[in-house]
Every structure is written in C-alpha cells, then in structure tokens.
Amino acid sequence: MDPEKAALAAQADYKPQPQRRRISKAIVLAACAFSLWSLSSTDISCVTDLFTSEPVITKARCPQVEGLVPELTNMDKVFESKDFLDLQVARLSGAVQIPSVSFDDLGPVGKDKRWEIFYKFADYLKVTYPRVHAELKLEVVNTHGLLYTWEGSDESLKPTLLMAHQDVVPVPDATVDAWTHPPFSGHFDGQYVWGRGSSDCKNQLTAILTSVEALLEAGFKPNRTVILSSGFDEEISGGEGAGHLAPFLLERYGKDGIAVVVDEGSTFSTVWGKTMALPGVGEKGYTDVHVTVRMPGGHSSIPPDHTSIGVLSELITLIEAHQYPTILDRQSNPYYGLLQCSAAHAPDFPKSLHKLIDTKPSKCGHDKLALEAAKIGGRGIKYLMQVSDSLCFISC
Numbered sequence: 001m002d003p004e005k006a007a008l009a010a011q012a013d014y015k016p017q018p019q020r021r022r023i024s025k026a027i028v029l030a031a032c033a034f035s036l037w038s039l040s041s042t043d044i045s046c047v048t049d050l051f052t053s054e055p056v057i058t059k060a061r062c063p064q065v066e067g068l069v070p071e072l073t074n075m076d077k078v079f080e081s082k083d084f085l086d087l088q089v090a091r092l093s094g095a096v097q098i099p100s101v102s103f104d105d106l107g108p109v110g111k112d113k114r115w116e117i118f119y120k121f122a123d124y125l126k127v128t129y130p131r132v133h134a135e136l137k138l139e140v141v142n143t144h145g146l147l148y149t150w151e152g153s154d155e156s157l158k159p160t161l162l163m164a165h166q167d168v169v170p171v172p173d174a175t176v177d178a179w180t181h182p183p184f185s186g187h188f189d190g191q192y193v194w195g196r197g198s199s200d201c202k203n204q205l206t207a208i209l210t211s212v213e214a215l216l217e218a219g220f221k222p223n224r225t226v227i228l229s230s231g232f233d234e235e236i237s238g239g240e241g242a243g244h245l246a247p248f249l250l251e252r253y254g255k256d257g258i259a260v261v262v263d264e265g266s267t268f269s270t271v272w273g274k275t276m277a278l279p280g281v282g283e284k285g286y287t288d289v290h291v292t293v294r295m296p297g298g299h300s301s302i303p304p305d306h307t308s309i310g311v312l313s314e315l316i317t318l319i320e321a322h323q324y325p326t327i328l329d330r331q332s333n334p335y336y337g338l339l340q341c342s343a344a345h346a347p348d349f350p351k352s353l354h355k356l357i358d359t360k361p362s363k364c365g366h367d368k369l370a371l372e373a374a375k376i377g378g379r380g381i382k383y384l385m386q387v388s389d390s391l392c393f394i395s396c
C-alpha cells in the first residue's frame with residue numbers, strides 16, 4: 001500500500017477522542033459558569049460554537065476518486081497545438097461578433113424583431129460545427145432554444161447535460177467609446193478575445209461544441225447520452241429559453257433523470273494553492289422592491305424640513321444598516337464542502353479557518369466560521385452565505 005493510501009485508510013478510521021472531548025467540554029462549561037457569574041447580562045446562547053472538539057480535517061473527509069483518462073490517443077496533442085488555438089480563437093471571435101443581445105424590454109418571441117439575431121447566431125453555429133450538426137439530433141425549442149442530443153450506446157445510463165447561453169447583455173451607446181476594443185469586435189490580442197460574450201458565455205458554448213466536434217472527428221462514441229442545451233435570454237432571467245428547455249427536458253427524462261448538469265458559473269479555480277472543480281449550484285433568487293414615498297405637495301420656495309427625498313434616503317440608510325447575518329449552513333451550502341476539501345488538500349488553507357471548521361453557528365446566528373471566511377474571501381464569498389439586502393426592519 002503506498003503511503004498516501006495508508007494515510008487515507010488510517011484517517012478513515014479516525015474517531016474523536018471521547019475522553020479529551022469530555023475534558024474540553026468540562027473546561028468550557030466551567031468557563032461559561034464563570035462568565036455567567038461575572039457577566040450576568042451575557043447572552044449564553046451565543047457561546048454554543050465553543051462546544052466542539054479540536055478540528056481534525058483529514059483527506060478522508062474529502063475523498064478523491066482516481067482520474068478518468070479517455071481512451072483516445074493524440075487528443076492532448078491536438079488541443080495543445082497552435083492550429084487548434086487559432087481555430088478556437090476564430091470560432092469564439094466569430095460568435096462574439098454576432099450581437100445576440102437580450103434586452104430587458106424585449107417583447108414576445110416571434111413578434112419583437114430584436115430576437116431575430118438569434119437566427120443568425122444559430123446559422124453561425126451550423127457552419128462552424130458541421131459534424132455536430134450532421135451527427136447530433138438538433139431540436140429547436142421556442143424558436144431559438146437549441147437542444148442537441150448525442151445518443152449514447154447504453155440506454156440504462158442517465159444523460160449528461162452541458163449548458164451555455166447564446167445571449168449577452170446590451171452595451172449602452174454612451175459606453176462604447178470606453179471599451180479598449182469594441183464590444184462586438186471579437187478582437188484577439190494574442191492572449192484574450194475581447195467583447196461581449198467572450199467570457200459570458202460564448203466561451204463556454206463554443207468550448208462545448210468544439211469538444212464535441214473534436215470527439216466526433218476522433219471517432220468517439222459515448223456510452224452515456226450527452227445533451228447540449230442552449231437558451232437565448234439568460235441575461236433577462238431565461239423565461240423564453242431555459243424556461244421552455246427545462247420543462248421540455250423534464251418531460252423527456254423525468255425528475256432526476258439527468259446524471260449531471262454542467263452550466264456556467266464556477267469552473268476550475270486555484271483555491272489556497274490547489275486546483276478545485278467548483279460545483280455549479282442554483283442561482284440565488286431575487287426580488288425587486290419598488291418604494292414610493294408620498295408627501296403633501298408644496299412650493300420649493302417654502303419647502304418642508306423633511307422632503308420625500310430625505311424620507312427615502314432615511315429608508316435606504318435603514319435598509320443598508322440592517323443586514324442579514326452571515327451564516328454558513330453546514331448541511332446545505334456547498335461552500336462548506338469547499339472549505340472542508342480545502343482544509344484537507346490545499347496547502348495554503350488559512351489556519352484561522354482550520355481551527356473554526358468544526359464550529360457551529362450559535363443560536364443567535366453568530367457564525368465565526370462564516371464571518372472569518374467572508375473576511376478572508378471578500379464580498380464574493382460573503383454573499384454565498386448571506387442574503388444581500390434586508391428589509392427586516394419593517395417586520396422586526
């Protein structure tokens with residue numbers, strides 16, 4: 001058995017030391033009693049996160065499977081070649097040059113002419129990926145939703161679903177001059193392709209199609225069915241694209257009928273010195289709140305001391321002042337899994353997080369682990385664990 005496997009086996013048998021746990025709890029209880037005696041106003045429910053043993057994070061808490069290597073020769077060589085880079089740059093650049101914009105005020109599909117650019121985009125894909133279009137089944141859902149099916153040989157396996165949207169957000173005319181390279185130029189500077197969609201999400205869409213095109217060219221035949229699903233209004237919440245594609249797929253494959261869904265969002269990232277594949281999760285929901293302040297009218301020469309603008313400003317200040325707590329749900333939030341895996345595998349995992357990893361939020365919502373993670377990771381991490389605004393003061 002190699003040392004790594006031996007270590008894993010030993011760690012799999014790890015059990016907390018009951019004696020040590022009892023002793024440390026006794027010390028904590030004594031400390032709490034002292035606190036209660038000396039600070040009778042202290043909220044004792046806020047110290048529950050102390051009731052944990054010393055964290056021991058092992059690789060057994062984040063076990064890894066052996067990597068799978070496709071039985072295709074020369075694919076690495078193909079993907080690393082200059083010719084392939086040029087080809088993929090051209091494919092992505094061409095996609096960026098088609099302004100497939102979804103606007104907030106778009107009318108119904110088929111009525112609003114601004115949807116018609118998606119015909120051009122679909123035609124571009126057809127010309128750019130001839131094998132995909134010759135060998136996969138393409139169905140069109142709600143006019144511009146593209147659904148490709150690559151039938152696998154084993155019907156008992158649930159399919160893999162790969163997704164990426166075709167649309168991009170608009171570019172306000174006033175900001176066009178501020179772009180280093182025009183937003184629909186698809187300019188390649190030797191390192192990056194510039195323009196709308198080059199990183200959200202035509203990079204992913206062309207990467208998926210390029211991969212399938214290359215696999216077809218190499219004669220690959222999947223055991224498991226592969227589905228490619230591409231909506232066309234993700235940037236305006238996806239009602240016309242994913243809103244039709246999702247029920248279509250649900251109808252065809254049933255609930256939990258897909259093995260894995262890979263969509264935009266988190267991809268690979270180097271986290272504390274280790275490359276991690278980050279899980280894609282459902283997006284947070286959101287609510288738009290319209291606030292109208294009504295005040296008695298008057299004349300600006302004799303204004304009231306407090307105007308509607310002042311009242312609204314106070315309201316906004318109150319909203320900002322009453323934040324939801326930062327809490328990391330240990331059961332349902334996948335960020336906790338990332339912390340555990342980082343603790344087990346990442347060489348630069350911070351000690352301050354390591355020692356809090358087994359703590360739990362207190363009953364009053366104080367979560368030291370979440371707060372420390374937010375402090376280290378910034379807002380991008382904080383809002384994985386917190387509702388990003390609050391109207392709590394209205395109901396409290």
Ligand SMILES: [Zn+2]
Pocket residue numbers: 165200201234264
């Ligand atoms: Zn996107």
